[in-house]
Amino acid sequence: MNVLEFLFQDIPEQMSIALLRFLGNNEDNLVAVNSTIPNCHVPKLFSPSLFAFLATNDDFSMAYHTKLLILANCQLKGEALLLFKERGVVDVRLLVDVQNFIDNSCCPSIKDLHKWCEKISLQFNVSHYYCGYDPVDDRDMQFFTDKGQGELYDIDFIDNYYKYLKASLTN
Secondary structure, X not given: OOEEEEEEEEEOHHHHHHHHHHHHOOHHHEEEEEEOOOOXXXXXXXXXXXXXXXXXXXXXXXXXXEOEEEEOOEEEEOOEEEEEEEOOEEEEEEEEEHHHHHHOOOOOOHHHHHHHHHHHHHHXXXXXXXXXXXXXXXXXXXXXXXXXXXXXXXXXXXXXXXXXXXXXXXX
């Protein structure tokens, strides 16, 4: 329950790369890249060959790990950007350790995060988006979706994380 997940679903291929680049900020910000395609060289995030790679491969995932990410005006370190392509449909996931919000004294409200996702959705032609605890596609773990409030919308995720930590330390 310490990972906050953002899922942006069914994104046009060109826009998915633009979204990854927007979130990744710049090439120097990337620490590592991994893929589920065996023995394959995955292009760097800002490489022109990334478009061809995405167009010619199907049913795979790749992960970019960042040094720094700016999310809803918060600078967060060491987050993961994941791209999934299955049967021609592209999804982007962003995984954020809740502890990073606390370490950076940055505590956006759920409403601020929802506005940020709405803005991203419009800018990058995202069909659907979700925010919640991992796994975000579980309705009980959602703060919100593009359709409105989720089960956890009224919960302060930072406060909830502190409660989770306290409970895990006493067990």
